Amino acid sequence: MNSHHDLDQAIRAAAKPVPSRVGRLPAQALLDQIVSSDPAPSGSRRPAYRVPAATRLILAAAMTAVCATVVSVTLPATMTGGESVAWASWTPTPSPLSATDATAVVDACLADTSYTPAEARAGQVVGEQRGDYAYLSVVTSAWTLSCFRDQDGRVRHVSEMVEPVSAAALGGHGVELTGWSQFRAGEGSVRLMAGRLGADVTAVEITVRGTGTRTVHATVRDGMFLAWYPEADASINRTLVTLHLRDGSTVDDLAAGDLHDAPALGD
Amino acid sequence: VNPPITDPEAAYRELFRATYDDLLLFVERRTHLALAEDVVAEVFLVAWRRFADVPTSRDEARAWLFTVAFHALRNRQRSDRRQQSLALRILREPDPRAVEADQAAARLDLVRAWKHLSVDDQQVLTLTVFEDLNGAQAAAVLGVTRTTFSVRLMRARRRLRRHLSHEAVPPPVHTAAVPARIADTARTADTGASA
Numbered sequence: 001m002n003s004h005h006d007l008d009q010a011i012r013a014a015a016k017p018v019p020s021r022v023g024r025l026p027a028q029a030l031l032d033q034i035v036s037s038d039p040a041p042s043g044s045r046r047p048a049y050r051v052p053a054a055t056r057l058i059l060a061a062a063m064t065a066v067c068a069t070v071v072s073v074t075l076p077a078t079m080t081g082g083e084s085v086a087w088a089s090w091t092p093t094p095s096p097l098s099a100t101d102a103t104a105v106v107d108a109c110l111a112d113t114s115y116t117p118a119e120a121r122a123g124q125v126v127g128e129q130r131g132d133y134a135y136l137s138v139v140t141s142a143w144t145l146s147c148f149r150d151q152d153g154r155v156r157h158v159s160e161m162v163e164p165v166s167a168a169a170l171g172g173h174g175v176e177l178t179g180w181s182q183f184r185a186g187e188g189s190v191r192l193m194a195g196r197l198g199a200d201v202t203a204v205e206i207t208v209r210g211t212g213t214r215t216v217h218a219t220v221r222d223g224m225f226l227a228w229y230p231e232a233d234a235s236i237n238r239t240l241v242t243l244h245l246r247d248g249s250t251v252d253d254l255a256a257g258d259l260h261d262a263p264a265l266g267d
Numbered sequence: 268v269n270p271p272i273t274d275p276e277a278a279y280r281e282l283f284r285a286t287y288d289d290l291l292l293f294v295e296r297r298t299h300l301a302l303a304e305d306v307v308a309e310v311f312l313v314a315w316r317r318f319a320d321v322p323t324s325r326d327e328a329r330a331w332l333f334t335v336a337f338h339a340l341r342n343r344q345r346s347d348r349r350q351q352s353l354a355l356r357i358l359r360e361p362d363p364r365a366v367e368a369d370q371a372a373a374r375l376d377l378v379r380a381w382k383h384l385s386v387d388d389q390q391v392l393t394l395t396v397f398e399d400l401n402g403a404q405a406a407a408v409l410g411v412t413r414t415t416f417s418v419r420l421m422r423a424r425r426r427l428r429r430h431l432s433h434e435a436v437p438p439p440v441h442t443a444a445v446p447a448r449i450a451d452t453a454r455t456a457d458t459g460a461s462a
Contacts, residue, residue: 008396011357011392011427012372013377013396014373014374014378016356016357017359018361019361021287021288022283030308031280031283034311035276039318112389161362179389180414181412181414182412182459
């Protein structure tokens with residue numbers, strides 16, 4: 001059972017087969033009941049046509065919570081334009097997140113996961129605020145979890161990673177990217193980064209090179225860092241990480257995508 | 268631009284017939300069997316009311332329904348502790364290729380190993396193996412990035428293999444994911460930023 005295919009086949013072979021039920025009476029009764037009901041009971045009848053494929057892609061990206069009512073779709077801003085309206089309050093330098101806010105975000109975020117408050121209490125929390133948005137990471141010895149609070153107050157867990165690298169392995173100037181996710185927030189797509197740092201790292205700068213160049217300052221605390229930025233089109237951006245060390249030197253231009261695949265371990 | 272649908276009811280009936288069994292199995296793998304039909308009814312009603320949002324591709328429509336079902340289940344689980352952290356059942360549609368008797372022992376080992384996995388591991392494997400979703404579709408169901416899903420899947424497979432080779436490991440104790448406040452404010456008291 002060396003390949004994924006073999007393992008998947010073994011799992012399927014172990015499963016209990018269940019007969020088809022779509023032809024049975026309960027299914028047919030349900031179908032008849034549904035199609036005889038009003039498709040738009042709220043009064044805002046939807047058009048019975050398909051939305052264009054491009055629009056559907058945006059809808060699909062926004063479907064992390066399908067149960068939420070999607071009234072309108074905000075088109076992604078570009079890196080050089082459009083953000084002045086969509087992300088007006090976002091700042092490249094973070095401000096502290098209050099303890100009250102951090103607790104509230106963690107609270108709401110855990111409800112979206114299988115982790116328990118007891119597990120979270122055993123870890124550490126680092127958070128930041130950029131304008132109207134809050135972002136934080138919960139780091140335990142077994143897992144890390146990142147959570148984002150949008151402008152409308154909605155909190156969602158945006159990334160998690162199990163089995164983070166040990167502090168010993170990170171050494172003095174190592175870095176592990178535990179979160180590297182693109183996420184669709186209310187005003188468009190964002191790139192969220194979270195990670196753990198070696199003991200000698202005092203600051204982290206993120207450089208985003210796309211149609212222009214942008215520098216984002218990360219929150220750094222207790223060997224962890226956080227940063228995020230609006231990112232309309234990941235395909236044109238190259239994101240680099242610069243570590244500032246205690247002795248004044250720097251570790252320059254680490255490619256974020258590479259760090260997510262494999263941490264840079266320090267001395 | 269996709270062509271307009273001239274007969275939405277007929278199109279919906281076709282979608283229902285094509286996906287009902289898969290959706291019912293998706294739900295039955297994740298909740299009490301007695302509740303499964305209620306959840307399926309809820310999901311198909313959402314699909315009827317939001318039919319314009321349902322993708323035209325059958326494969327993508329199926330993934331869309333799974334995503335709605337996943338959220339419906341999660342909402343129910345939040346309000347009903349009995350449903351929290353249920354292990355996933357390994358159920359599948361009938362397969363004409365019958366499993367040979369001499370594979371029974373291997374099946375037993377696999378079932379035992381499956382029980383050692385966490386619910387999260389069972390979840391990613393089920394989405395891939397039984398629900399046959401691709402990485403992007405499965406990531407959308409869970410609300411995580413495709414990369415995150417790939418990492419979880421890789422680790423789940425690794426752990427299942429490990430359990431298959433070490434049958435003596437005791438099953439984990441599943442703890443309920445109960446939303447609650449973080450009492451230890453000392454841990455979250457200082458979340459200051461330094462740039």
